[in-house]
Amino acid sequence: MSDLLERLRGRGWRMTAQRRVVAEVLDGDHVHLTADEVHARAVARLPEISRATVYNTLGEMVSLGEVVEVSTDRRAKRYDPNAHRPHHHLVCGHCGAIRDVHPSGNPLADLPDTERFGFTVSDVEVTYRGVCPNCVATA
Amino acid sequence: MSDLLERLRGRGWRMTAQRRVVAEVLDGDHVHLTADEVHARAVARLPEISRATVYNTLGEMVSLGEVVEVSTDRRAKRYDPNAHRPHHHLVCGHCGAIRDVHPSGNPLADLPDTERFGFTVSDVEVTYRGVCPNCVATA
DNA sequence: TAGTTGACTTAGACAATGTCTAATGTAGGA
DNA sequence: TCCTACATTAGACATTGTCTAAGTCAACTA
Numbered sequence: 001m002s003d004l005l006e007r008l009r010g011r012g013w014r015m016t017a018q019r020r021v022v023a024e025v026l027d028g029d030h031v032h033l034t035a036d037e038v039h040a041r042a043v044a045r046l047p048e049i050s051r052a053t054v055y056n057t058l059g060e061m062v063s064l065g066e067v068v069e070v071s072t073d074r075r076a077k078r079y080d081p082n083a084h085r086p087h088h089h090l091v092c093g094h095c096g097a098i099r100d101v102h103p104s105g106n107p108l109a110d111l112p113d114t115e116r117f118g119f120t121v122s123d124v125e126v127t128y129r130g131v132c133p134n135c136v137a138t139a
Numbered sequence: 140m141s142d143l144l145e146r147l148r149g150r151g152w153r154m155t156a157q158r159r160v161v162a163e164v165l166d167g168d169h170v171h172l173t174a175d176e177v178h179a180r181a182v183a184r185l186p187e188i189s190r191a192t193v194y195n196t197l198g199e200m201v202s203l204g205e206v207v208e209v210s211t212d213r214r215a216k217r218y219d220p221n222a223h224r225p226h227h228h229l230v231c232g233h234c235g236a237i238r239d240v241h242p243s244g245n246p247l248a249d250l251p252d253t254e255r256f257g258f259t260v261s262d263v264e265v266t267y268r269g270v271c272p273n274c275v276a277t278a
Numbered sequence: 279t280a281g282t283t284g285a286c287t288t289a290g291a292c293a294a295t296g297t298c299t300a301a302t303g304t305a306g307g308a
Numbered sequence: 309t310c311c312t313a314c315a316t317t318a319g320a321c322a323t324t325g326t327c328t329a330a331g332t333c334a335a336c337t338a
Contacts, residue, residue, distance in 0.1 A: 014305055014314060036295080050317050055296065057315095071213050074325095076295060090250075090258055099256045103249040107265055110244040111229075117238045118272035119229055125266045126246055133257035153285060153334055175324080189288050194325065213296095215324060280338090287332070296323080303316070308309100 004066055004081065011064060021046045022057045026067065026081040032089075032098045034076035072098055072127055088125070092132035101128065143205055143220065150203060160185045161196045165206065165220040171228075171237045173215035211237055211266055227264070231271035240267065 004023050009015055025041045026033070033041070039054040058079050061067035070078045072091045078098070087100045107124045143162050148154055164180045165172070172180070178193040197218050200206035209217045211230045217237070226239040246263045 016305075016315065018316070034295090048317085050319095052297085052318080053316055069213065071210055074208070074210050074216050077213050090254075090256065090260065092258065099258070101250060101254045101256075103246065103254065104251060105244065105246075105249040107242065107244070107246055107249075108267075110242040110246075111240060111267060112243060115229075115240045115242065116269075117229065117240075119231065119238070119267075119269040120275060121229065121267050121269035123268040125268065127264045127266075128247075128250060128258075128260050129262040129264065130255075130258040130260035136259060155286065155334070157287070173324090187288085189290095191289080191326085192287055195287085282337080283333100283335100285332105285334085288330085289328105291327085293326070294324085296321105298321075299319095301317085303314105304312100305314085306312100308311085 007066060008061075008064070013060075017046055018042070018049050018053050019057050021049060022054060022061075026061075026079060029082065030098065030100055031082070032070055032072075032078040032080050034078055036076060038079065070098070072096075088127065090128040090130065092135055093129050094131050094135035097132045097134075146205060147200075147203070152199075156185055157181075157188050157192050158196050160188060161193060161200075165200075165218060168221065169238055170221075171209055171211070171217040171219050173217055175215060177218065209237070211235075227266065229267040229269065231274055232268050233270050233274035236271045236273075 004026075005015070005020060008019070008023070013019065021042045022038060024045070025038050035051075035055055035058055038058065039049070039051055042049045042054060058067065062069055062079075066081070066083055068080045068083045070080050070089060072078065072089055073096060080100075082100060087102050090099045090101045091097070103126065107126055108121065111121060111124075143165070144154070144159065147158070147162070152158065160181045161177060163184070164177050174194055174197055177197065178188070178190055181188045181193055197206065201208055201218075205220070205222055207219045207222045209219050209228060211217065211228055212235060219239075221239060226241050229238045229240045230236070242265065246265055247260065250260060250263075
């Protein structure tokens with residue numbers, strides 16, 4: 001994730017211990033933590049980090065396009081560091097597990113002009129729902 | 140929306156003034172109110188209706204499959220009475236306006252087996268984002 | 279029509295998530 | 309090293325949603 005830190009520094013970010021820790025916590029694939037989970041893990045490494053800072057830092061990363069907000073359930077927002085490879089999400093309705101997926105096709109092209117109501121459509125978000133292998137097995 | 144009321148009665152619902160009012164408020168096309176908005180409009184017709192009843196009633200309508208929950212922004216859930224015609228949503232990122240849309244194609248079929256991670260995939264939710272004609276004009 | 283009963287409604291406390299502010303601290307340039 | 313604008317902090321506050329205990333009433337029965 002030093003990639004991310006480098007990019008942020010390049011954008012004029014002042015580098016602080018707090019921001020470094022938040023960036024480190026978000027490292028990895030299929031990572032989709034809530035702000036609270038990020039905070040909990042950040043506290044483990046830097047006990048005095050505050051909730052407000054985690055929220056601020058996540059918000060800034062989102063504005064810079066380095067992290068994407070995901071709302072798969074209707075609870076807390078989740079933060080996905082995999083912002084530079086466009087993808088969608090597959091969610092287990094039972095345990096909440098989330099995987100990044102890459103459907104074929106282009107859903108944007110599937111929206112006919114007659115269904116655009118004059119909107120300028122720029123983006124599309126697809127959420128697949130189902131049950132993961134674990135939950136199927138234990139059910 | 141007496142359709143809805145009839146269906147609910149048919150399912151053994153006790154018919155009360157509160158439930159009638161909630162059903163009436165949800166009547167129409169492209170209706171996507173938050174629970175609070177439903178409550179506000181319900182209060183206009185039946186001043187003593189409580190927040191809890193609105194939440195309960197909406198929750199019950201959702202369980203019965205008569206109303207669909209939509210989360211287009213990350214604020215409150217919205218309630219869509221158009222549950223019997225499957226559709227997706229187009230959202231204005233500026234003013235929050237929401238339209239029901241019917242894309243061609245089947246996004247479910249666009250998810251290859253290799254991208255399913257062993258999940259049993261049963262549903263897909265597509266949210267288009269853009270700017271509505273009004274907001275384009277006034278921007 | 280009146281009585282009965284369990285489903286329905288209510289107010290308000292509580293919970294979860296997120297935002298804001300004023301005071302304090304500090305990274306990085308001069 | 310010092311300075312200053314930017315960053316952090318604690319905690320109050322806001323929004324959205326859930327729960328509970330007590331009271332109310334729709335619809336069935338007779």
